[in-house]
Amino acid sequence: MSVGVILVAAGQGTRLGADRPKALVPLHGEPIVTHALRGVLACPGLSSVVVVAPPGCVDELDALSAGALAASGASCPVQVVPGGADRAASVARGLRSLPQEAGIVLVHDAARALVPPEVFERVVHAVRSGHMAVVPGLPVTDTVKTVAADDRGELLVTSTLPRASLRAVQTPQGFLRATLERAHADATDAATDDAGMVEQVGGWVHVVDGDPRAMKITTPHDLEVASLWLGPRGVSP
Ligand code: C5P
Numbered sequence: 247m248s249v250g251v252i253l254v255a256a257g258q259g260t261r262l263g264a265d266r267p268k269a270l271v272p273l274h275g276e277p278i279v280t281h282a283l284r285g286v287l288a289c290p291g292l293s294s295v296v297v298v299a300p301p302g303c304v305d306e307l308d309a310l311s312a313g314a315l316a317a318s319g320a321s322c323p324v325q326v327v328p329g330g331a332d333r334a335a336s337v338a339r340g341l342r343s344l345p346q347e348a349g350i351v352l353v354h355d356a357a358r359a360l361v362p363p364e365v366f367e368r369v370v371h372a373v374r375s376g377h378m379a380v381v382p383g384l385p386v387t388d389t390v391k392t393v394a395a396d397d398r399g400e401l402l403v404t405s406t407l408p409r410a411s412l413r414a415v416q417t418p419q420g421f422l423r424a425t426l427e428r429a430h431a432d433a434t435d436a437a438t439d440d441a442g443m444v445e446q447v448g449g450w451v452h453v454v455d456g457d458p459r460a461m462k463i464t465t466p467h468d469l470e471v472a473s474l475w476l477g478p479r480g481v482s483p
Pocket of ligand 1: 298333
């Protein structure tokens with residue numbers, strides 16, 4: 247089965263505080279989405295890519311995608327489609343445009359611009375080995391607590407979660423196409439990732455090792471960290 251990747255890049259990136267959508271913010275002189283595309287285009291078994299763009303930036307993303315494709319030497323089709331109101335809507339639009347031959351679908355956040363190739367390999371390998379849904383995850387080092395506002399609006403801790411059973415989950419997330427399509431058709435509650443939708447409809451989600459470099463660039467601090475990782479030459483380690 248060949249692999250199709252949906253690269254969601256349609257977020258505004260408000261928390262980054264930039265003057266343009268996050269995918270177009272420069273990191274070492276290249277837009278974040280160009281770094282993300284470099285990783286995607288090296289994915290094993292790749293047959294197609296759909297980039298989901300901020301509405302109004304489709305032409306710009308088209309040109310960037312063509313440049314990244316030419317630089318990569320890959321030969322798979324790369325389409326660009328406009329995104330939706332939230333992440334799930336953007337993924338759904340990408341899924342509708344993904345060629346049918348892609349029996350395995352990876353959903354990847356463009357904001358995770360520096361994912362090393364091993365993470366793509368681990369996710370694809372686990373889906374090929376028979377898992378319907380696969381996420382990369384990292385053990386959590388902080389103690390995580392749930393909180394709620396008291397009657398004066400101040401936060402109170404309501405519980406402490408058992409850390410050993412927690413994982414910080416990243417992308418790319420991999421799915422059998424039928425699993426992802428059913429999750430998007432049947433999940434009813436809001437979810438911040440696609441695996442969450444699979445969980446809602448009773449699917450099993452397998453976890454492989456994530457990587458600190460698969461961090462999501464959300465704040466200006468994250469952008470600085472990503473830039474340090476790239477080093478003076480501006481290439482992924
Ligand atoms: O907002 P969040 O941090 O969850 O965004 C994760 C990824 O989803 C980002 O790469 C962002 O571009 C994408 N996204 C999208 N369409 C939206 C919102 C977010 O493609 N409407």
